[in-house]
Amino acid sequence: MRIVHRARWILSPRSFAGIWYLMIGLAWLSPAWAQEGAGKIDTGDTAWVLTSSALVLAMTMPGLALFYGGLVRSKNVLGTLVQTLAILALVSLIWVVFGYSLAFGPDVGGVIGNLDWILLSGVGFTPHAVYGATIPHQAFMVFQLMFAAITPALFTGAFAERMKFSALLLFSGLWAVVVYCPLAHWIWGGGWLAKFGALDFAGGAVVHISSGAAALVCAYVVGARKGYGTEYLAPHNLPMTVLGAGLLWFGWFGFNAGSALGANANAVSAFVATHIAAVTATLVWIIVEWQHRGKPTVLGAATGAVAGLATVTPASGYIGVGAAIAIGIAAGIACYFGIVVKGKIGYDDALDVVGVHGVGGLLGILSVGLFASKGINAAGADGLLYGNPGQLWVQFVTAMVTAAFSVVVSYVLLKVVDATVGLRVSTEEEMTGVDLSQHNERAYS
Amino acid sequence: MFTRMGVMHGILSAFTCLMLFAGGARVSAEETKPPVAVASESVLQAPAAASAPKIDTGDTTWVLVSTAMVLAMTAPGLALFYGGMVRSKNALGTIMQSFILLCLISVQWVLWGYSLAFGPDKGHIIGGLEWLGLNGVGLDPNADYAATIPHQAFMAFQMMFAVITPALITGAFAERMRFSTFLVFSLLWATFIYDPLAHWVWAVGGWLRDFGALDFAGGTVVHISSGASALACALVMRTRLGYGKEHMAPHNLPMTVLGAALLWFGWFGFNAGSAVASGALATSAFVVTNTATAAAGLAWMIAEWVHRGKPTVLGAASGAVAGLVAITPASGFVGPMASILIGIGAGVLCYMAVMLKAKLGYDDSLDVVGIHGVGGTWGALATGIFASKAINAAGADGLLYGNPGQVMIQAGAVLVSIGFAFIGTFIILKVLDKTMGLCVSEGEERMGLDLSQHEERAYS
Numbered sequence: 015m016r017i018v019h020r021a022r023w024i025l026s027p028r029s030f031a032g033i034w035y036l037m038i039g040l041a042w043l044s045p046a047w048a049q050e051g052a053g054k055i056d057t058g059d060t061a062w063v064l065t066s067s068a069l070v071l072a073m074t075m076p077g078l079a080l081f082y083g084g085l086v087r088s089k090n091v092l093g094t095l096v097q098t099l100a101i102l103a104l105v106s107l108i109w110v111v112f113g114y115s116l117a118f119g120p121d122v123g124g125v126i127g128n129l130d131w132i133l134l135s136g137v138g139f140t141p142h143a144v145y146g147a148t149i150p151h152q153a154f155m156v157f158q159l160m161f162a163a164i165t166p167a168l169f170t171g172a173f174a175e176r177m178k179f180s181a182l183l184l185f186s187g188l189w190a191v192v193v194y195c196p197l198a199h200w201i202w203g204g205g206w207l208a209k210f211g212a213l214d215f216a217g218g219a220v221v222h223i224s225s226g227a228a229a230l231v232c233a234y235v236v237g238a239r240k241g242y243g244t245e246y247l248a249p250h251n252l253p254m255t256v257l258g259a260g261l262l263w264f265g266w267f268g269f270n271a272g273s274a275l276g277a278n279a280n281a282v283s284a285f286v287a288t289h290i291a292a293v294t295a296t297l298v299w300i301i302v303e304w305q306h307r308g309k310p311t312v313l314g315a316a317t318g319a320v321a322g323l324a325t326v327t328p329a330s331g332y333i334g335v336g337a338a339i340a341i342g343i344a345a346g347i348a349c350y351f352g353i354v355v356k357g358k359i360g361y362d363d364a365l366d367v368v369g370v371h372g373v374g375g376l377l378g379i380l381s382v383g384l385f386a387s388k389g390i391n392a393a394g395a396d397g398l399l400y401g402n403p404g405q406l407w408v409q410f411v412t413a414m415v416t417a418a419f420s421v422v423v424s425y426v427l428l429k430v431v432d433a434t435v436g437l438r439v440s441t442e443e444e445m446t447g448v449d450l451s452q453h454n455e456r457a458y459s
Numbered sequence: 460m461f462t463r464m465g466v467m468h469g470i471l472s473a474f475t476c477l478m479l480f481a482g483g484a485r486v487s488a489e490e491t492k493p494p495v496a497v498a499s500e501s502v503l504q505a506p507a508a509a510s511a512p513k514i515d516t517g518d519t520t521w522v523l524v525s526t527a528m529v530l531a532m533t534a535p536g537l538a539l540f541y542g543g544m545v546r547s548k549n550a551l552g553t554i555m556q557s558f559i560l561l562c563l564i565s566v567q568w569v570l571w572g573y574s575l576a577f578g579p580d581k582g583h584i585i586g587g588l589e590w591l592g593l594n595g596v597g598l599d600p601n602a603d604y605a606a607t608i609p610h611q612a613f614m615a616f617q618m619m620f621a622v623i624t625p626a627l628i629t630g631a632f633a634e635r636m637r638f639s640t641f642l643v644f645s646l647l648w649a650t651f652i653y654d655p656l657a658h659w660v661w662a663v664g665g666w667l668r669d670f671g672a673l674d675f676a677g678g679t680v681v682h683i684s685s686g687a688s689a690l691a692c693a694l695v696m697r698t699r700l701g702y703g704k705e706h707m708a709p710h711n712l713p714m715t716v717l718g719a720a721l722l723w724f725g726w727f728g729f730n731a732g733s734a735v736a737s738g739a740l741a742t743s744a745f746v747v748t749n750t751a752t753a754a755a756g757l758a759w760m761i762a763e764w765v766h767r768g769k770p771t772v773l774g775a776a777s778g779a780v781a782g783l784v785a786i787t788p789a790s791g792f793v794g795p796m797a798s799i800l801i802g803i804g805a806g807v808l809c810y811m812a813v814m815l816k817a818k819l820g821y822d823d824s825l826d827v828v829g830i831h832g833v834g835g836t837w838g839a840l841a842t843g844i845f846a847s848k849a850i851n852a853a854g855a856d857g858l859l860y861g862n863p864g865q866v867m868i869q870a871g872a873v874l875v876s877i878g879f880a881f882i883g884t885f886i887i888l889k890v891l892d893k894t895m896g897l898c899v900s901e902g903e904e905r906m907g908l909d910l911s912q913h914e915e916r917a918y919s
C-alpha cells in the first residue's frame with residue numbers, strides 16, 4: 015500500500031513541481047562545461063563521430079522499431095514500436111544524468127565508474143585523451159549514449175506482444191544501470207576485462223551478448239505467448255521489417271565505423287568489414303534455408319543480414335576482408351541453426367533475439383580471438399591465426415563472463431519487477447492486443 | 460479567373476524574365492567593375508588568398524551531411540509523420556504536399572529566395588536582389604555566414620530550412636485544401652513571410668538580429684512562424700466535414716512513428732548543423748537536442764498517463780517532436796541540464812495546448828499550433844532564461860546568468876514573429892480565397908484528396 019502511495023506521489027503534479035525546481039537549481043549550479051582550446055579538436059573526426067551518432071540513433075528509431083514492429087501481429091505493432099521509443103528516451107536521460115559517469119567515469123577498482131561525471135559535470139568539449147583524442151568529450155559521450163539506448167531495445171524482441179508497458183519501463187531502466195553500465199565499464203571504461211586484454215571493437219559483448227543473454231532469461235521468465243506452438247503467429251507486415259533491416263544496415267556503419275572515433279583508416283577498414291560480413295551472411299542464410307527448408311524467405315535474408323552485422327561488430331576494427339567473409343559465413347550458418355534449435359527447445363523468444371544477437375555476439379567475440387591482426391589495427395592484438403592463441407582464451411572468458419553476468423542480473427531484475435508491478439499483461443489484454451490494452455490506440459483504421 | 464493556359468503562360472514568361480534578369484545581372488556586374496579594381500585584385504590575389512577564409516573539409520562534410528539530414532526531415536520524415544495521421548483517402552494528398560514543397564521551394568530559393576533572405580541588406584528589412592539566381596553565391600566562403608565552408612554549402616543548408624517551414628503548416632489544413640491553391644499559397648508564403656523573417660533574424664543587418672534576439676536554429680523563423688500561420692489557416696479555412704462529430708482516426712500510426720523517428724534523426728542536422736562547422740558547438744547542440752527530445756517524449760507520456768489514464772504512442776511521438784521544436788532556438792546556447800528542463804516544459808505545455816484545441820473548436824488538423832507554435836514560443840523564451848555565454852561566447856547570458864533583459868528581447872522577437880506571420884498569412888489566404896478558392900468542394904472532400912486532387916489511390 016505504501017509503495018503504491020509513493021508511486022502515486024511520483025506521478026502527482028506536486029512532485030513535478032518539486033523536480034522542476036530541483037532541476038532549475040541544478041541547471042543554475044552546473045558549472046561552465048565549455049572549456050575550449052586545451053585539446054585539439056579535428057573537424058573531420060568530429061563530423062564523422064556526430065554523423066555516426068545520428069546513424070546509430072537511426073538504428074534504434076526507426077530501424078529496430080520497424081524491424082520488430084513488422085514481425086508482430088497488427089494488434090501489437092504500436093506497443094512494439096513504443097517500447098523502443100520509450101527506451102531511447104529513458105536511457106538518454108539516465109545516461110546524461112549518471113549513466114555515463116558509471117560506465118566511463120574515473121575507475122573504481124576495475125568494477126564501475128565513480129560519480130565524478132554525474133550530470134555531465136567535467137564532461138565538456140576538451141577531448142579526453144583515451145575516449146577520442148581529437149573529438150569533443152561530449153561527442154564521445156553522445157555516441158556511447160546511442161549504444162546504451164539500443165542495447166535494452168534489442169531484448170524487447172524476446173517478450174514482444176505480452177509485456178506490460180510499465181514493467182518494460184522499469185525493467186529496461188534498471189537493466190541499463192545495473193547491467194549495461196558495469197559491462198561497458200569493464201570492457202570499454204578501463205575496467206577489469208579491459209585490463210585482462212578483452213577486445214570488443216563496437217560491442218559484441220557489451221551490446222549483443224549482453225542483450226542476447228538477457229533475452230533468453232526474459233523469454234523464460236515472462237513465458238510464452240498464448241497460442242505459441244499451436245497457432246501460427248504470422249508477422250503482420252514484412253515490408254516494414256525489411257525497411258527496418260535496411261535502416262539497421264545503414265545505421266550500422268555508424269555503429270562500427272564510428273567506433274574508430276575518427277574519420278581515419280581504421281574507420282574505413284571497419285566500414286568495409288561490416289559491409290562484407292553483412293552481405294556474406296545474407297547470402298549464406300539464403301542458401302542454408304533454401305537447402306534446409308526448400309525456399310529462401312525474405313525474412314530469412316533480412317535476418318541473415320542482421321546476424322552478419324551483429325557478428326562482425328566486435329571484430330570490425332581488427333580484421334581484413336578475408337576474415338570478414340569467414341565471419342559472415344559462420345554467422346549465416348550458426349544464427350540460422352540457433353533459430354532452428356529454438357523451435358525444438360520451445361521457449362518463446364518471440365523475435366529471435368537470442369538466435370541473432372546472442373549467438374552472433376558470442377561468435378563475433380570468439381572470432382576476434384581468431385582473426386584479429388595488429389597489421390590491421392596496431393592498437394589491438396594478434397589472434398590465434400597470427401600466432402597468439404592466448405587472445406582466444408581472453409575472448410572466451412570475456413564472452414562467458416558477459417553472458418553469465420547478464421543472465422544472473424537480468425533474472426533478479428525480472429523477479430523484482432514481477433513482484434512490484436507485474437511483468438505480463440492479463441490473458442484478456444493479451445488477446446485484445448497491447449495496442450489497445452496498454453495504449454488505448456489502434457495502429458490502422 | 461485564371462485559365463489553365465493563362466497560368467502556364469504567366470509562369471513561363473515570368474521564368475524567361477528571370478533568366479534574362481539573372482543573366483543581365485551577371486553581365487552588368489562584370490561590366491561595371493572598374494578596371495582598376497580588377498587590376499588591384501589580381502595584384503593582391505596571392506596575399507589575399509593566404510589570409511582569406513579557407514575551406515575546412517571537416518566543417519564542409521558536417522554541413523553537407525546536415526543538409527541531407529534536414530532534407531530527410533521534410534521528405535520522408537514530415538511527409539510520413541503527417542501522412543500517417545490522416546484518413547487513408549487523404550494519405551497521398553498529404554504526403555504530396557511535403558514532397559512537392561521540396562521541389563517548389565528549392566527552385567524558389569535558388570532563383571530569388573536566398574537573395575531576399577540573405578542577400579545584401581536593404582534597410583534592415585530585406586535582402587537585395589544582388590544574389591538572384593545565385594549570382595555571386597559561389598564556392599568561396601562568405602565570412603559573414605560561415606567562414607570555413609563554401610558559400611553554396613551554407614545556401615543549400617538554409618534551403619532545406621526554407622523548404623520545411625511551409626511544409627510544417629500543411630498539417631493545419633490537411634484533408635481539405637485545393638492542391639493548386641496550396642501551391643500558390645506556399646510560393647507566396649515563402650516569398651513574403653519566410654524570406655523577410657529569415658532576413659530579420661539571421662541575416663547580417665537584419666533588425667531582429669541587431670535587436671539581440673537569439674535563435675540558434677529556427678525557433679522564431681521556422682516554428683513560431685509556421686505555428687502562427689497554421690493558426691491563421693485553421694481560422695480562415697473551414698473545418699473538415701464532420702469535425703467534432705465523427706472520429707477521424709489516423710489511418711496508419713506506425714507510419715507516423717516512422718516519420719517522427721526520421722524527424723528526430725534529421726533534427727541533428729537541423730540543430731547541430733546550425734553551428735555551420737564541426738566541433739565543440741555542433742557537439743553541444745547535438746547533445747542538448749537529444750536530451751531535450753528524450754525529456755519531452757517522457758514528459759508528454761507521463762502527463763497523458765496521469766491525465767487520461769493511458770500513455771499513447773501518438774503522444775510519445777508528438778512529445779518527442781515538441782521537444783525537438785522547443786530546443787531548436789536554444790540548442791546552441793544552453794547546456795544539457797537546461798535542455799532537460801526545456802524538454803519537460805515542452806512535453807507538458809504542448810500536451811496542454813493540444814488538449815485545449817479541442818475546447819476552442821478550430822480545426823488545426825494535425826496540431827501544428829499546439830506543437831510548433833507553443834513549442835517554438837516556449838523554446839524562444841527558454842533561450843532567454845537558460846542561455847549562457849559559457850556554452851557559446853557569441854550568444855548572450857540569459858535570466859539565470861544575470862541578464863533578465865534577454866527574456867524581454869526574446870519575448871519581443873516572439874511577438875513580432877507571431878504578429879507578422881499571422882497577419883501576413885491571413886492576408887494571403889483572403890486574397891487566394893477570393894481568386895482561387897481555398898478548400899475543395901464537399902463532394903471532393905468526401906471522395907478524399909487522393910482521388911479528387913491526384914486521381915490516385917494510396918492502397919489497393
